[in-house]
Amino acid sequence: MNAFNSGDEGFTPSPRSSAGDTASLRPPVRGAWFDPIFEYLCLSAATLLLASLGGLVISLAIGGWPALSHFGWSFFTSTTWNPVTDVYGAAGAIAGTLITSFVALALALPVAIGIAVYLVEFCPRAIARPIAIAVELLAGIPSIVYGMWGLFIFAPLFAEYVQMPLMMNAAPGSLAEKLFAGIPNGANILSASIILSIMILPYMAAVLRELLMTVPPQVREAAYGLGCTPFEVVTSVIVPYIKRGMIGVVMLGLGRALGETMAVTFVIGNAHGFPDSIFASGATLASTIANEFTEATGDLHTSALIALGLVLFIITFTVLALARLLLSSQKY
């Protein structure tokens, strides 16, 4: 009878020889008991990461609650921030944060795209690599360095060569006069935006470059094969190819700018209230917290500062989450 073709039930173990017996005496694997523990440790570490983000949100919510419940909606709409009278409204800082970040982005994005496109599409190989490496290295420079540079080098130059002439030459009563009004010391919303844009520039250029390099060469070749100029290849083939990823990069840059503390705190002038010109001093959520937190006098002041932190978290989390979703769907 052919044992192999009988039904499942009819299975008979084959005769066992001595070798089989020695195998059964094989000692147990050493250290196997640690397997589930190790997996559990790894899982715990991953969970700890999750818990830390959760803890962050919860602690900000708890810490900010007294101020939020005390001021209600007016916390978000009022531009008054006065530690002396203990009245706090976040609108000025929120506006400062959004304005500096978006201006910084508007300044940095075209330049970052220019750099990335130049390095990937047009630059001779031999110098493209060193430049790319330099750009990536600069992306790692701590923001406090940018802040100091902004305060001591950039702000005086900016005041002397940009702010003063513009203010002097603005016709009285014109729109320009309103736009450029402010103390000509170089510490204002616009210089903060410029410093921010310089700070996020290498980062965005580096990520954009990597994104561009994911475009398969066939795509490029196909377009060139149709007689397109390099400009047309970039705008009509390459950009559409990485569109979602580019939006992701923009959001990442924005996320960085929104949460940046040091580079901004040095040069924004730290004035509360809604900024009324781009040359006015201002404050952002992060700079307000950095400047006042350790000196906060009352509990309500501390709580209001933490509430600012909560607002900042909600804004950046939304932006960063969108960025990651867009980037991951790009499979970059």
Next chain:
Amino acid sequence: MIDLADTATPAAAIMNEPPYDELVLEARNVDFFYGKNQALFGVDLPVRRNAITALIGPSGCGKSTLLRVLNRIYALYPGQRAVGRVVLDGEDVLHEQRRLPWLRKRVSMVMETQTGADPIEEEQVLRVGTDLARLRARVGMVFQKPTPFPMSIYDNIAFGVRIYHRKSKAEMDEIVETALRRAALWDEVKDKLHSPGLGLSGGQQQRLCVARGIAVEPEVLLLDEPASALDPISTAKLEETLVELKKDFTVVIVTHNLQQAARIADYTGFMFLGRMIEFGPTNDLFLQPKSDKTRDYVTGRFG
């Protein structure tokens, strides 16, 4: 073209004198699934002790898959699933039932009364238990590309042994030397045992992997196209090694090289589209194939 008419109803494999009385390992009616994709359809494979069994067949026919079932390496990947029986020394290794040994005992006792097997022997089998790690130590594996661990030649071999035994330095030295000698690598590396395994040539790395595999004294050694990345001289050395190893071990080898199968294998199975088409002594399979497909393949008409 090949006639696929019989794919709907799996035809039983043609079995030429399979060595049923000297088996160490047997796959029976194995189906395998990569998620929803079925890669094996009711495959049988008898593996004779102290022999070389070769698996041949066109690319994608499921040879690697079958090997990966035999030591359950597939279990690393969620979603991969095998159905059927794999019996190692009379013990079903595909269905781990460690959690409920008493239940398993009941079930098999019932089965025994039906099949009339010796209950005492089954009792012994049960005592062994099937532990995945131990199964893999009993059924070793060498892969297509050499996979030396990122450590010295010596440690590459000692690594596996240390998992099971605490050995003194002298004992370990001896084990390492024996393994390297058996794999025909000793003379080439005896002076640089403590240099990295990754520094060896491809062929040497592959023999190092064989040495590493046999150092833990497996009963069966599975090799998946071990020579495909090797030059002819290294291949010849590896083949010699395998024939030498046959004395102490059982070898199952997947190969695309029909001459290689003909040279070293005692038994050969021909697989096609996830099925075992024909199995038998190597000479019979190559010289008097019973299936048309086998004949077409071994005479080089396709594949």
Next chain:
Amino acid sequence: MLGRDFLRNLVNRLFITACLLATVAAITALVFILWSLVVQGIGGIDLDVFTKDTPPPGSEGGLLNAMVGSLMMCAMAMAIAIIVGILAGTWLAEYGGHTRYGAVVRFLNDVLLSAPSILVGLFVYELLVRPFEGFSGYAGAVALAFLATPIVTRTTEDILNLQSHALREAGIALGTPKWLVTRKIIWRAAGAGLLTGGLLGFARISGETAPLLFTALNNQFFSADMTKPMASLPAVIFQFALSAYDDWRRLAWAGALIIAVVVLSINIIVRFIAREKKHA
């Protein structure tokens, strides 16, 4: 027809020129920043910087206590970050990365990776400073660890995913328990990459200021007691740069230069390791 081509070429030329200009302008600005950092900072660097503590305004001094504080807090933060990050990254790569929970962890880790560091400072303030009624070096280290861990986690997962399946299978095929395969084979094969992750994390936190302001605070004097407020380079730079004293500003520039040099060197080392690995 000819006019159209002329226009196309013109646009193309303009575009390329604009890209070139952007590159040149950006490189110039960044070189200018580094150059002024060196010019301003190098004058302040002398032996005193490394041997004396931060001075009261108007007198001589150095940055010794700040550097020691930074090193201690960074070292402790990295110890935490490496342990947690490597384990978490290992879980994502080897165990649960494909599950829904794994996807959530990976996603939130990516968010944490670029979350504003000042929020981490606030969080640790609420977590460790307020309950224990005091700023401390430990709180500073924990805050830095929160920033470094996501980086280590991310690099660990990426690097482990690059290791071949064959290597894992070869380990498993010997009957090795999975944790030993991971620890002795996979981690070792990925060694350079794991080191890279640690270094990148270190580079990131060594210049972080915001999270230290409300956790370790600062300390005018030398202190190696991590239960007490602790000086750190970034915090001292922040304080001194915004002061009105020339001595302090000089030290702030020197400190900024030191941090920049450290961070740049680490990044260069990382590239070097990555290159070596590729060539090996």
